[in-house]
Amino acid sequence: MMNVKDxxxxxxxQKSLTLEEYFFILDNYTxxxxxxxxxxxxxxxxxxxxxxxxxxxxxxxxxYCKNGCLYCGINRDNKSCxxxxxxxxxxxxxxxxxYKLGFRTFxxxxxxxxxxxxxxxxxxxxxxxxxxxxxxxxxxxxxxSYDSYKALYDAGADRYLLRHETADSEHYSMLxxxxxxxxxxxxxxxxxxxxxxxxxxxIMVGSPYQTNEHxxxxxxxxxxxxxxxxxxxxxxxxxxxxxxxxxxxxxxLTLFLLSLIRIMKPSILLPSTTALGTLRExxxxxxxxxxxxxxxxxxxxxxxxxxxxxxxxxxxTGLESVEGLEKLKQKFASIGxxxxxxxxxxKKQ
Ligand code: 5AD
Numbered sequence: 340m341m342n343v344k345d346x347x348x349x350x351x352x353q354k355s356l357t358l359e360e361y362f363f364i365l366d367n368y369t370x371x372x373x374x375x376x377x378x379x380x381x382x383x384x385x386x387x388x389x390x391x392x393x394x395x396x397x398x399x400x401x402x403y404c405k406n407g408c409l410y411c412g413i414n415r416d417n418k419s420c421x422x423x424x425x426x427x428x429x430x431x432x433x434x435x436x437x438y439k440l441g442f443r444t445f446x447x448x449x450x451x452x453x454x455x456x457x458x459x460x461x462x463x464x465x466x467x468x469x470x471x472x473x474x475x476x477x478x479x480x481x482x483x484s485y486d487s488y489k490a491l492y493d494a495g496a497d498r499y500l501l502r503h504e505t506a507d508s509e510h511y512s513m514l515x516x517x518x519x520x521x522x523x524x525x526x527x528x529x530x531x532x533x534x535x536x537x538x539x540x541x542i543m544v545g546s547p548y549q550t551n552e553h554x555x556x557x558x559x560x561x562x563x564x565x566x567x568x569x570x571x572x573x574x575x576x577x578x579x580x581x582x583x584x585x586x587x588x589x590x591x592l593t594l595f596l597l598s599l600i601r602i603m604k605p606s607i608l609l610p611s612t613t614a615l616g617t618l619r620e621x622x623x624x625x626x627x628x629x630x631x632x633x634x635x636x637x638x639x640x641x642x643x644x645x646x647x648x649x650x651x652x653x654x655x656t657g658l659e660s661v662e663g664l665e666k667l668k669q670k671f672a673s674i675g676x677x678x679x680x681x682x683x684x685x686k687k688q
Contacts, residue, residue, distance in 0.1 A: 380601035380630030393683030396437035404450025412577035448479035461494035502541035506560035539568030545588020572614030575650035601630030
């Protein structure tokens with residue numbers, strides 16, 4: 340007979356389970372099992388990263404997007420979305436502010452905007468690296484060709500985030516229009532990794548039609564792909580999408596998945612996402628307490644923040660101000676964590 344606690348321990352010692360075992364965990368876990376996983380996850384993170392929590396300055400560079408992802412508030416078909424893109428100067432001034440606050444990683448995230456040509460993005464990356472040589476640059480600009488990824492890497496970008504969204508191709512096609520496929524997504528991820536990026540995949544928890552079979556596949560995918568980063572946040576509906584009336588993802592399940600991923604991949608960079616903080620007050624802190632080790636405050640200009648709405652009511656924390664960051668530091672210090680001024684690279688084990 341399988342038992343959830345034994346399987347979590349097996350995951351801890353062997354760092355691998357079968358698809359059936361992942362499914363069994365997801366289908367049978369109790370609050371007590373989640374509590375067990377959480378304690379183990381925190382202990383493991385501590386053994387690799389000590390008390391350090393890494394911060395990344397998120398810069399939402401454009402909300403133009405050529406894709407029609409059914410869940411996403413900035414998808415091409417949303418006519419009520421006011422579009423914007425930042426200029427090179429605006430992006431650099433976000434970095435400037437962030438640098439003063441202690442950020443040593445900048446994440447340029449945006450929709451798939453044709454104006455963000457290789458030439459433009461490479462120039463921005465080179466300029467950031469020239470002005471802030473002790474900083475890492477992460478890109479999150481969607482699917483691009485091998486040559487494009489290679490050019491961005493050669494320009495100095497260190498990391499790339501591209502959530503796989505779901506590891507089940509049928510489920511993938513229920514979340515995306517027919518011009519997008521899981522196959523292409525995975526090819527992109529493989530390319531990023533082979534080029535040398537610290538690469539991040541990830542999913543939304545509780546996306547429409549998601550089942551525990553899908554989530555088991557996601558865990559198996561993460562195990563095998565072995566990413567350096569993984570973005571896990573709850574699905575939250577956006578009013579102008581076809582998923583406007585769909586249920587939100589579960590807060591508890593998101594925390595449990597964070598713990599399982601930490602146990603499976605001790606040195607993974609695991610953000611506690613804005614979506615988690617939006618779903619529940621204090622959610623981002625609870626994500627850290629479940630095994631996450633990264634927080635990504637928003638450094639975008641205020642005018643951009645209102646328009647980069649992937650889902651409704653996106654959290655505006657004020658963490659990106661001096662006072663906000665100070666408060667956060669104190670909050671974490673009181674529970675034994677330290678928010679560090681550091682690039683916070685992946686620690687190879
Ligand atoms: N709810 C939660 N997350 C979302 N994302 C996009 N739309 C939503 C939504 N409605 C996530 C996707 C994407 C990342 C940038 O944001 O997983 O990869």
